[in-house]
Amino acid sequence: MTEQQQAVASGQREVVLRAEQLGKVFGKTVRQGWRRVDQGVRAVNDVNFELHRGETLGLVGESGCGKSTLARLLVRLMDPTEGRVEVLGQNLLELKREDLRQARRRIQMIFQDPYSSLNPRMTVGEIIGEPWQVFPDIVPPAQREARIGELLQQVGLNKSDADRYPHQFSGGQRQRIGIARALAVEPEVIICDEPVSALDVSVQAQVINLLMDIQRDTGVSYVFIAHDLSVVRQISDRIMVMYLGEIVEGGAVDAVYESPQHPYTTALLSSIPVHDPEQQSRQVLKLPGEVPSPMNPPSGCKFHTRCPYATEICSQEVPAVTGDLAVRGVRCHHASTLNFDPYIEHITGRVASG
């Protein structure tokens, strides 16, 4: 465990973001003949975590698992239907319009698609400087130009880029501009919604390094959402795995990667193609089918329809959480009896016996 992780584990650091029993149900009215029937889609259910200063929490899951919805709930681009989100002890959901605008200084977001996240009709300088139009007290007008230059350099671009338009930049450079825009309000927390998944491999590493450098320098905290487990491992201190709107496993990143307890986590880890042609005789935990529709979620454990280990109890009873999902916990009936060592040889380097 690194020093940082120890500090986190012992709870020494200040909590900057807290989610409590956060949930989102999308209302939908369905017509059946002449009647209207309300049918909710539960996109996010019962998410609890605390994020400490200077820490990165990874959030992993397949498409449609609700991780992007969760990101939008955290910055209140969407209103949750239950639970609360606290930023530095302030409940975002109780705030009035104007107070909410002020609170947004504390929490910012970086988006997945670097092409649609920048206004094509604004110059880079205008994009980065826009937060100060909204919060004029952050940087006094006289210093703004200089500050834009500083921010551009901080994210590895040139001062002269302030006059250019977004379409003159490549994907990776645009993502840097997005990062500079988020940094301009000097936030405490940045929600990163798949910030590198749209980028080329050779550029991904640059952006990950940049995010890590910024955290080292400014002490900002990240919630890092991704579907690529290798990327998440690189940047996160802790990680939570989501399936159909629920966290199924969570804990310190090394613990989860080296001894996963949930079959879904294991399947994800063992499905990653390994970049070594000589290590191809390992075992893969394959899942049948695809993620079921959240409109019609399975009974009991939501994962049981794809789980190779499912027994009768799984389809009938909702599994309880063992431990604390944010520290080290799992949501599975059989977690204590399963041994996943053979499937993660490529991660641990341990050769499994049997």
Added chain:
Amino acid sequence: MPYLVRRAGHSAIMLLVVVSFVFFAGRMIGDPAIVMLGASASDTALEQLRNNLGLNDPLLMQYFRYVGGLVQGDLGVSFRYGFAQMPAERFMDGGGTPVMGLVLARLPQTLYLAAVALGGALALALVMGCLAAMYPRSWIDHLVNVLSLASVSVVQFWLGLVLIVLFAVHLGWLPTGGYGSWYHVILPALALGARPLGRVAQVTRSAMLDEMARPYVAAARAKGLPEHRIVSVHALKNAGIPVVTITGDELVQLVTGAILVETVFGWPGIGHLLVEALNNRDLPVLQGAILAVATLVIVVNLLVDITYTYLNPKVSLSSREN
């Protein structure tokens, strides 16, 4: 099915709005009795007419009476139509020509003209649009583009006049106007069909170009389908949706265009009736003609929406869900 029922409900509401608009706006021009008899009419004559027509009742009651009449197919009576002079006495004994009869007598001619114009335009436009899309940026494409834009840019009644000058007056090939055998319809249909021809060709061309750039076309080529099938089955079916939309839209515009074209050619259709009513300041006929055209247009829109559900599997599915 509920979707269609709901859609039909919308149409009914629209119709009611038009009826109300026509009724109340009609009253805004002033006392209908004065409009009918003229400013020089005597007070007693006016009063008698008001009594006869129920104009002294509360407005709302008159409105309900009007709507009630419509439901029974009664569009009111015209006191000018069919009379060279307007003997005031005619009004008194409840005479006059029923508007419904006038409208029904004119409607088939308009539908006939519209069908010929639109049918011809549609067939030609689809061919033009597809040809242009198959050879983008070729001379065919340019020609189709300029031709279709030209036919959109032309004023229909002027085109009618020019056609008359050219083919009727100078060349003498076709009659200058009127209604009769099949060759009477040629010039009016040409004048009326120009605009839909241009619009549909434009939309077909750009919709087809969009579709041909979509990945499924590349996939269809990759699996070895012949090009003619890709164009005529794969792309055309998807391009069909905007084309149907624009066709419905043009059908609506066609009816308005008919007002002027019928006037120019003396074609005895509903548009001609409408202009005559305008010139005579014959309110009941004007209202009746407008209602007839509006009903036609609303029905056409309903049909277009129904066609959608057959063209686009997603629409029919979502309408079943929502």
Added chain:
Amino acid sequence: MNAMTEARTRVTGDRVDVSAAPIMSVEGLSVGFDTPHGPVQAVDNVSWSIRKGETLGIIGESGSGKSVGLETIMGLITSPPARISGQVLLDGQDILSMPQRQRRQLRGDRMAMIFQDALAALNPSLTIGTQISEVYRIRRGASRQAALDKAVELMDQVKIPSARSRLKAYPHEFSGGMCQRVMIAMALAMDPEILIADEPTTALDVTVQRQIMDLLQEVRRERGMSLILVTHDLGVVAECADRAVVMYSGRMAETATMRDLFRTPSHPYTRALLQAMPRVDARLERLQAIPGTPPTLSHIPSGCAFRPRCTFAQPRCAEEKPELRMLAAEHSAACHFAEAIREETSHD
């Protein structure tokens, strides 16, 4: 425990007879386009070949020309508007110089292609059954019923459950993975010898990606088909391919067997790419990022295109365009210092 054994499937690595003659070879293929900013060279002098039953990986980032080259081979990009030169030999015959009609006969029959975004590659207003069966019906002259039976057979092969009842379904009723299966069934309808898969799993989740890759390998093995796998994911290539071509900025950077490519990468780009990949098995202090960005096609640097981002770059690299040179059997790289780099990596 029954479930357990079922779930255990090993990643397979069956290799091909290296001495066999290639079924298709590409020689000096170049593809250029005109853009508002002037002409660009999307593919520049690319040569490779593929044997029967072999899986060839084509690795590259966006804009590296990996898809353009294959679309040209498929005849989806034609001249004009593109400027195409070079040869693509199929059974010793150059297909680029064939008339369009004849080339169309090759598509589906000899080679087929599947695409990244399967949902977009399916016609939204035709049923799955029609789309899978239509080629068979039109090209083979089969009756409607026979073609539909064939479609059901194909859907069974790509493991679409309850195939017959899904003939009447529309693409938007299917999930991403299912759409990709439909694409594969469509491509297999005419029994092609070569299947080109353009980033078939990029848009899919890891667990579904695994299913589709397995399926592709399975149909390749069963039919003795050759598979050209275009991807930016080194992991996917490492697991499936026998050999790989690394593309950078429209040119070939390196080509080698998988073992050579990963053990002794000899082009600085390949090497840097391998180092830049985040790893699932270890957490590093910092990733070895490649500086800069891939060049846009309209502004390819002079000399070696990778030069501005290369840690080995010398003045010579700006002037001389490095040619692809053979380093060992089945291993070539286009770098002035390829031998030295290969030496260095294999010695340590």
Added chain:
Amino acid sequence: MTQKLLAKTEPDPSVVPTQNANVEGLYDEERAPKLTWKIYLRALFSDRVTLIAALFLIIMAVSALGAQFLAPFDPNQIDIMNRFMPPLSMTDAGQFHLLGTDQLGRDVLSRLMHGAQVSISIGFLGAICSGLLGITLGIIAGYKRGLFEDIVMRLVDGMQSLPSLLIALFVLFIIGGGYFNLVLVFTFLQWTVFCRMARSLTLNLRDSNFISAARVLGCTDARIMLRHILPNMVAPLMVLFTLEVAILILSEASLSFLGFGVQPPNASWGRMIASGRDHINTAWWLVTLPGLAIFLTALALNLLAGWCRAVSDPVHSSRWLTPKRKQNKQEG
């Protein structure tokens, strides 16, 4: 195993230049070139038809704006002696009528120029007013959604499913014709077109991440609509505007023909056709020329709009902007 591989391929630190130095050298050649106005202009000049259309519109605009100074005669000056003079004729008094005279001996060219003023300005004014109204309502409806959107869009749907010219006729029948009544009626009828377009564009933009980003930054709704949404729909709205001007010029002609346009003796193109209609058998130019003016103006507007749409369309634009091939010869 993999760890070892990684260690092996790590380059010698002394060879690795600092990242900044390396990246900095790249910047100028690395930025994608901009689609400047030069490229658009070059494309315009290479497209002969559109270029002619643009020149024609400029000539029209100049002659309409400068009609008072440029027109050879007073458009309302009656000259009973020289009625129905065909184009290119000279009066006994030595006055040259390029396009002839009408039934009252007025100079057709001068009337056409003054008529252009009326017809084109009604088109523009109508399109501007309906555009302002429609775009405002459309953006608000698309951005705020909810009840407001429902009401506005119901209204739009309803109005668009009616034949607009017919309604215009009826309204003008009630309120009377004339310049400003025409503009009023056009505004009332055509705002729906802009509203529908603005709303659908807003709906598309609304889900863009840069709008989400602006909201996360704490931008007010007004700022988002004005700074982020509106500037991003200028191109399609300009195309629509151009088309609407053409449509309104045509509509003005139709309504003038029925007697609801500007009042005599003022000229508008539509009125000129209407009054020339009675002399169609004898003086063909009285009907033909004003109609031709309408036709060519509308065609030029349509051509220009079509070109703008093609050029600003993300799918097809590059094909239009790419210069005609020269490098072929170079190669061959």
